[in-house]
Amino acid sequence: MSDVENMSFEDAIKELEKVVGQLERGDVALDESIALYERGAALKARCEAKLKEAEEKVAKITLGEGGSPVGTASLDG
Template sequence: MTDVAVEKMSFETAMAELDQVVGKLERGDVALEDSITLYERGAKLKAHCEAKLKDAEEKVEKISVGGDGQATATTPVEGL
């Protein structure tokens, strides 16, 4: 686990740390106080990852191509 602010992490870094947090909590060999701290950190990491994914989804667009081969419109891709 790092001391880096969650808001400054890349998606990949946050996911890796979240994986570590989950692993520690699943083992159950962490003191109660530490478990609470880990859980809170994990919740922040999860929310950060979800926000990063949502942002990425909004940037992905479906491009419609007209009969002349030119892009005519872009619309957000749904279902990602």
């Protein structure tokens, strides 16, 4: 599942949707369902990590006069 660690958010969400679809159909063997579930959990974690990254970047943006972005600030203060 190391490939998941290098996926973009868009690729991970697309793959997660595919996994969920397969699990919802219910036409896979138990062993395959378990493997799909584990992959889905890894994909979900990747999506959450990428979203958190994006939120932190947005939170760092500082605005200057007139509301224009002028740079970033530390999340700590």
